[in-house]
Amino acid sequence: MSLNDGVLIAGTLDVLVLKALSWGPRHGYGIGRWISESTDAELAVEEGALYPALHRMERRGWLESKWGKTDLGRRAKFYGLSRKGRRQLAAQTKRWKSYSQAVSLLLEKSSI
Amino acid sequence: MSLNDGVLIAGTLDVLVLKALSWGPRHGYGIGRWISESTDAELAVEEGALYPALHRMERRGWLESKWGKTDLGRRAKFYGLSRKGRRQLAAQTKRWKSYSQAVSLLLEKSSI
DNA sequence: GCCCGATGCCTTGACAACTTAGGTATCAGC
DNA sequence: GCTGATACCTAAGTTGTCAAGGCATCGGGC
Numbered sequence A, B: 001m002s003l004n005d006g007v008l009i010a011g012t013l014d015v016l017v018l019k020a021l022s023w024g025p026r027h028g029y030g031i032g033r034w035i036s037e038s039t040d041a042e043l044a045v046e047e048g049a050l051y052p053a054l055h056r057m058e059r060r061g062w063l064e065s066k067w068g069k070t071d072l073g074r075r076a077k078f079y080g081l082s083r084k085g086r087r088q089l090a091a092q093t094k095r096w097k098s099y100s101q102a103v104s105l106l107l108e109k110s111s112i
Numbered sequence C: 001g002c003c004c005g006a007t008g009c010c011t012t013g014a015c016a017a018c019t020t021a022g023g024t025a026t027c028a029g030c
Numbered sequence D: 001g002c003t004g005a006t007a008c009c010t011a012a013g014t015t016g017t018c019a020a021g022g023c024a025t026c027g028g029g030c
Helices: A013-020 A028-037 A047-059 A083-108 B013-020 B028-037 B047-059 B083-108
Strands: A063-069 A075-081 B063-069 B075-081
Touching: A013 A028, A013 A047, A013 A083, A013 B083, A028 A047, A028 A075, A047 A063, A075 A083, A083 B013, A083 B083, B013 B028, B013 B047, B013 B083, B028 B047, B028 B075, B047 B063, B075 B083
Parallel strands: none
Antiparallel strands: A063 A075, B063 B075
């Protein structure tokens, strides 16, 4: 994980998924693609992290799922934000802002 | 961990510690205080996370330690950056920048 | 004299999350 | 018929943080 080796910083995946769904339901595979495409592959989500995260978040009541069909006519599970999920998105976005700003400020301090 | 419950995002502690030492050696307790003081307690490091992190980073050759005395005349273990540690600081700082910027950009996309 | 809080270090156990490495099924295109 | 993309999933292993303790020293207040 993290800044040394991993591809993702542990704990930031949830808010990315929530954000991906803020425009409306998407299926898991599409969420992963959205994240990587809209960051020019700067952020990449392993499927082994993504699917468990979706299940976890649904268990917590942040997401609601429903089987449906993709544009290509394929079977897929679509996830949508619940009311609780929207609150989480707002809260975690806010927390990310203050957290990342705090870290950035520290790291920008001129070392000698 | 992370944006929901924890106080720290898993994987960002290392770079904070490295940064704390970029002005010269410090002891563990002082590193923790530096982080929390210079962020107005926005970032707080549990000792149960800090000390294992120091040992880990020393094991990886990023830090070098030496027992000494604090300003108050108390016994303490001082950690300094090795050459490898400086490289890590540079690399992880860079990685944090691009990573956090990517996340921030995503989260700032206007939802609907 | 005694206790408390601050300074300083440490470890253990539980838990959460990510990575690695698989697996399944369908469909389009060559 | 095979490969790659689409779409889902799981299990094992590793890592890192949190919670909750522990120890020792020192200063100050009562």
